[in-house]
Amino acid sequence: MTDKLIIFDTTLRDGEQSPGASMTREEKLRIARQLERMRVDVIEAGFAASSEGDFEAIRAIAGEVRESIVCSLARAGERDILRAAEALRPASRFRIHTFIATSALHMEKKLRMSPDQVYEQARRAVRLARSFTDDVEFSAEDGSRSGLDFLCRVLEGVIDEGATTINVPDTVGYAIPDGYAELIRSLRERIPNSDKAVFSVHCHDDLGLAVANSLAAVKLGGARQIECAINGLGERAGNTALEEVVMAVKTRRDFFGLDVNVDTTQIVAASKLVSEITGFAVQPNKAVVGANAFAHASGIHQDGVLKARDTYEIMRAEDVGWSANKIVLGKLSGRNAFKQRLRELAIMIDDEAELNAAFVRFKALADREAIVSDEALIALAKESEGMGTNHSHF
Numbered sequence: 001m002t003d004k005l006i007i008f009d010t011t012l013r014d015g016e017q018s019p020g021a022s023m024t025r026e027e028k029l030r031i032a033r034q035l036e037r038m039r040v041d042v043i044e045a046g047f048a049a050s051s052e053g054d055f056e057a058i059r060a061i062a063g064e065v066r067e068s069i070v071c072s073l074a075r076a077g078e079r080d081i082l083r084a085a086e087a088l089r090p091a092s093r094f095r096i097h098t099f100i101a102t103s104a105l106h107m108e109k110k111l112r113m114s115p116d117q118v119y120e121q122a123r124r125a126v127r128l129a130r131s132f133t134d135d136v137e138f139s140a141e142d143g144s145r146s147g148l149d150f151l152c153r154v155l156e157g158v159i160d161e162g163a164t165t166i167n168v169p170d171t172v173g174y175a176i177p178d179g180y181a182e183l184i185r186s187l188r189e190r191i192p193n194s195d196k197a198v199f200s201v202h203c204h205d206d207l208g209l210a211v212a213n214s215l216a217a218v219k220l221g222g223a224r225q226i227e228c229a230i231n232g233l234g235e236r237a238g239n240t241a242l243e244e245v246v247m248a249v250k251t252r253r254d255f256f257g258l259d260v261n262v263d264t265t266q267i268v269a270a271s272k273l274v275s276e277i278t279g280f281a282v283q284p285n286k287a288v289v290g291a292n293a294f295a296h297a298s299g300i301h302q303d304g305v306l307k308a309r310d311t312y313e314i315m316r317a318e319d320v321g322w323s324a325n326k327i328v329l330g331k332l333s334g335r336n337a338f339k340q341r342l343r344e345l346a347i348m349i350d351d352e353a354e355l356n357a358a359f360v361r362f363k364a365l366a367d368r369e370a371i372v373s374d375e376a377l378i379a380l381a382k383e384s385e386g387m388g389t390n391h392s393h394f
């Protein structure tokens with residue numbers, strides 16, 4: 001068992017499955033760049049066979065991202081796997097993530113397949129995926145509601161075919177931390193070749209337990225990959241929130257004893273970027289990335305924090321990317337403050353001339369409006385795109 005926890009981000013795939021959160025190729029690229037800057041281990045860039053647009057977005061991300069592994073989802077069938085492999089071809093390192101449902105309910109009612117057929121199809125899919133890459137993930141959809149014996153049989157079979165990551169999703173958000181952790185633990189214990197794969201968790205938040213389930217499976221079950229999304233974006237009630245699991249494992253390293261690669265100072269920028277692109281506001285009291293997450297309102301708390309921050313703060317705002325002191329941008333603000341806020345919003349203007357032009361427009365705006373909001377800054381940055389500046393800076 002490694003002492004490293006792999007962070008697998010699925011904002012661009014499961015996150016995009018949130019009703020109303022669909023993203024263009026350019027928007028996905030902007031998010032992928034930020035995820036890479038944040039040093040997530042794996043970026044699930046999309047589901048190549050689902051549409052031409054998704055295929056193109058994955059290909060563009062695969063062509064640009066160099067530090068993170070780029071991944072595409074694929075149903076356990078030949079066409080999907082070929083599309084995924086094709087889209088991922090430009091990547092320096094890539095993963096094919098193939099899945100099929102293993103619960104009796106899904107096999108009978110949705111797939112209309114027998115357990116033997118599902119078993120054979122899962123093995124075939126992994127065998128085919130392995131002909132393109134040695135980094136293959138297999139997911140047993142509705143894993144948390146699947147029969148243990150059958151799940152063991154399928155997972156042993158796909159590891160035998162070369163799957164290197166085994167994901168056991170709580171697809172419908174039904175699991176409870178103790179039971180889910182026990183499921184992962186017993187799979188690892190019962191499957192004879194389980195030591196040849198990393199066990200992964202993928203939880204949905206229907207009961208508000210996605211983060212708790214993921215962390216329990218890591219601590220008690222031995223999972224070493226968490227699938228998650230920025231701001232907890234995802235199908236229905238969403239996925240495990242990346243910012244919450246990462247900060248839990250980092251803040252309570254004394255308890256988890258695990259290393260995480262993520263540069264946490266990029267978290268707020270990622271959150272703002274995803275919120276701006278999807279139009280999904282982040283609630284003010286949201287852990288880590290909500291506007292009030294580090295605000296102290298009561299007199300007793302303010303007094304305590306002024307005397308010693310750790311009286312009421314378990315994390316430092318700067319460590320997740322909030323500026324230590326909230327600077328209000330207006331007509332008296334200088335270039336440095338302007339540049340810093342752009343950086344916090346994941347807007348990167350490297351070119352000096354472009355930055356100067358944007359600053360002049362900011363000053364003109366600040367003359368008309370007392371306080372320049374983040375939304376106004378984002379709009380101002382978008383104007384730069386319209387004026388022919390290099391889009392790739394954003």
Ligand code: KIV
Binds near residue numbers: 099142171
């Ligand atoms: O929730 C789920 O089961 C999934 C799988 C495709 C991994 O998103």
Ligand code: ZN
Binds near residue numbers: 014171202235
């Ligand atoms: Zn999911």
